Structures are given as C-alpha cells and as structure tokens.
Amino acid sequence: MNILRWWWSLVLAFALVALVRVFLPLPFANEIMIFSIYTIGCNFLLGRVGFISFGQPAYLAIGAYAAAFYFYYFGTNPYVGILVGIAAGIVMSLAVGPMFVRLRSDYFALVNLALAVIIFFLMQKVLADITHGDNGLWFLTNLSPTPVLDLTRPDRFFIFAFLVGFVVWAFYKYLDDSIYGACCLGAKINDDKLRFLGYNNYHVRLLAFVIANTTTALAGAMYAVYLGFVSPEITSPARAADPVVVTILGGVGSLYGPLVGAIAYTGMKDVLSKVLGNWELIIGFLLVLIMLAGEKGIWGTLEPLLKKAFDRILPIGKLSESEGSNR
C-alpha cells in the first residue's frame, strides 16, 4: 500500500497523458511529451533551486546536435544517439556548471542566455562546415529500425517518449521527496541556513544544474530522433523564453506543472497561430498576467482545488493529504 501511495499520482497523471494521445493527433502528443521533458529541467531549476534559466535552449541544442552528429557521421541506432545526447549534456553542464552556479541568480540568467546565443552562432556560422549552417543536418533516412520499440515510427516513438517521461517524472518526484530535494529548496530559500546545517551549497547547486540540463539535453536528443533533422533554429534567441513561459504557465516548482504547461502552450500555439498568426502577443501578455496574478500558473491554481475535490469524492484523496504533510 505504501508503494501505491507514492506512485498513484504519477500513474494518474500519465494515464491522463495517455488519454491525450487517444483524443488528439499523434504529432501533438509527441510534441507535448518532448516539450514537457524539456521544461521539467527548467522547472526544477527555477522552482526548486531558484535559478532562472533563459539558457535552456543551449543545452537542448547540445543534446540535439550531439545526437545529430552521431546519426549524420557515425551510426544509425536511435537509442545510441539518445545516449550520446545525454552524455553530451552531462559533459557540457559539467564544463560550464562550476563557473555558472557560483553566480548570483540575476547574473546566472544573463550568462545562460548569452550562452544560448553563442551556441546559436557556433552552430549557425562558426561550425558551418560540419553543421551545414542554417540548412541544418538531415538524417531521417540514416536512422535504422530497432527491434523492440521502433523509434523511426512516430506511433512507436510516442510509446518510447511516454516511458521516458514516466521515468523522468518518477526520478524528479523521488528528488523532491529526498533530502537532496530539501537541500535544493534550502539553497533557494535561505542559503546561509543551508550552510549552517553543514551542506555545501555549491555542490548542491552544481548537482541540480547538471541534473536539470542533462534532462534538457535528453529532450534535445529526442527532438533529433523524432524530427530527423536539427537546425540552429532550436536555440535561436527568440525561443529562449519558451521553457520559462511553459514553466510559469504550468506552475513554478510543481511536479506536474510542466506537463500541464506543455499541453496548454502547445495547444495555444497550434490554435492561435492558425487563427491569428500572431501568438507572441498572446504569449507575452499571458506571461505578464500570470506573473501579476501571483505566478501560480495553471497547475498551481488547480492543484489545491483538485485535492479538495478528491478529499470529498474518494478516500484515496486522504493519501494526497498525508503525502503533503510528509513533505
């Protein structure tokens, strides 16, 4: 029963995502899965560690390009490509992390955004010989079918993305409940007290930075496999706000915020860009409105209401309450 207590909200959330797949077209569902994995790193950094990162596209691009280089120049196995993307994410965040996490949160945000722009120029111009500049790398035909879950087929890819998402969410839920998660929150709320307790807040932050950005690189590698091409567009400065917007939209620091945010954002983008062709206007002012309303976001507003409703309808709702008090 204890095991179920821990898992039930995860299972419920992903059952709802599976429902999305039933009712909505496949590309939309795939986009949501990848996008929410992309966002959860940013959500973790912002909500749990207090780092606002406008530079997530940099790590996304690192993952995507690492996978793309593998497919274009070396191999054909999609799974290996994704692993290469993850490895590149770890290497990159270990390379810049020690320098970045020392900075104050405002400088951190600025430096990170600058990094995204630099990666953009790097991929677009400096390394144009191997990245083919703005044309991007096309390697859809290089991917070889794999025996169990064939990632070259979009419907199988969704199952894979779904499983990866589940694992990622379970991992982040575990982090939230662990002492390490509490340390992260401590680093966000009161740095000095965390040091008083004997924790090294530099290490806490560095680990959080590496975890979050590796998740983002994973999303990048998944984009590469799913789309079959990578261009510098994925790290363009104009898209730097995407993960932050989705994080805020969903609810900062909440576990399921990125899922809700990704669904809402992708949905809005799809619908609005068809109707208006000018969705920046909507996204921008929506962001301002949410911030002024108290930065709780969609999930942050819904969560207490849902808990209340659950308490009334189902006895299982009591579980969520006890879980809340354990935290």
Added chain:
Amino acid sequence: MIDAQLLVTGLIFGLSLGSIFFLMAVGLSLCFGLMRIISLDQLLYYSVGAYIAYSVSVTVGNLWLGLLVGMAVGGVAGLVVERVVFKRIYERDITFSMITSFGILIGGVGIIKHFWGVVPRPVAVPIDAQINIVGTVLPVYRLVVIAIALLVYFGIWLFLNKTIIGKAIRAGIEDVEHVEGLGIDVYRLFSITFIIAGALSALAGGLHAPLIMVDPQMGLEVLAFAFMIVIIGGLGSIKGTLVSSFLVGQVVSIGSLIYAPLAQMAPFAIMILILLFKPTGLYGSPLLKR
C-alpha cells in the same frame, strides 16, 4: 595583417556600434541600479524607436524628427509599463521582474508585427556626406552617432551630479530606504528613471535603424549584446556601461575584420573571463540585497 585604413574604419565602426550599445544598455543598467529590477522591456523601446524613426522618415522625410518622436513614445511607453506593471512587482524577487519584462518584450514584438508586418524595412541614412580622415573615407553619420552618445553620457552625468533629482537617484542607487526616510517619494524617482531609460533606448533604436534593417526581431537580436554589456560593465554602473559598450563594440568590429564568425563569440569569451576574476563586472558594486 590588416592595413591601417581598414583598421581606422574598423575602429570608427566599433565606436559607433558601441555608442548605440551604450544608449541601449544604459536604461537596463539604471533600472537595475535604482530599482533592482531587470527591465528587458528596454529592448522593446529600442525596436519601437527604430520603427517610429522609420515611419516618420518615410512620411516626413526627416530622421531627426523621427528620433524625437521615437524618444517621446519610448518615454511614454516606459512610464505606462512602469505604472501598470512594474509598480506591482517592486517588492518581488529579481527573477520576477525578469520574467515579466520578458513577457512585455515578447508581447511587444507581437504588437510591432501587427502594425508594421514582418518584412524588414530599410531606413535611409540622413547624412550621406563622407569625410576624409588621415586618408580614410568615413561616413559622417557614424561620427554623429558617436557624438550623440558622448553628449548623452555627459548629459546623464550632469543630471545625476548637478540636479537635485539626479542626486536623489544616485542616493537611491546606494540605499533606497534611506532616501525614502528623507521624505523623498522614491516611486516618483522610479518613474523618472523609467522615462529616461525608455527614451534613451528608443534613441538607440532610431540611431541604429539606418545602419541595419528594421525588423520585428531586432530587439531580441541585440538582447544578448545588451546583457553582455551590462554584465561586463557591472549592473547599475553608468561608467561601466560606457566602457564595456565601447569594448564590446570594438571587439565585434575589429573581430569581424580578422575572422567574421569570431566577432559574435568574442564578447562572450570576454564576459566569461571578466566574470571569473570579478563576478560583479568591471565597475559593479557587491549587491545589497533588498
């Protein structure tokens, strides 16, 4: 090796680019120094300034008038945004203002797209004359841009050091609570700072317009440079902003003479180096947490 003529041209180009960067970044820097907010919407006023300069110079045929109108609109827009949005979030965390102003920036790009469309527009250079300095032919307009930036720098210096409002703003940069304790209405200071910052950003956009194409994304394109400049100079320092904008301008200009793709990356490398040795930038003071 680069020959001397090219080098002089590069230097002047770098100085004029640095001048525009300075006008653009000084608003960001002032807002951070006084209000401890990161006001990314300055880059929106930059694009608005450029677009208004474009519209006026097309209809009236005079860019200088366009600059003045743009500055007025930028100042008013800054005031409105401050009154409506920032007034509610002064007490909040610094990341809060950053996200909110990014929302304004993105939304503003949407508004610009609505009014002017997505097609890049060229703006005619108001001064076609060229001048011959030590054997190098230089466009006068770039020299005028540099002169305007230096004038603005001395104007700000005079304002901050010789007028009572400027002195209050400087005191506010040091310690807002004490200024409030003296009976000065700091929120009025905030509004004045925002008007100045908005107007200067619009001026930067208007001056930059004839040198590049005006397009809706132009604010986002210079975003990284604005960031790097305020980081290198130190958030909140006017002098630091001036020094670092000329530094970045030169690096971009001279760097593109040596190896073009390098020009976009070099400022970043400099920023990383400076942050390693001095995490608060060249002239930045250690942050007082509010």
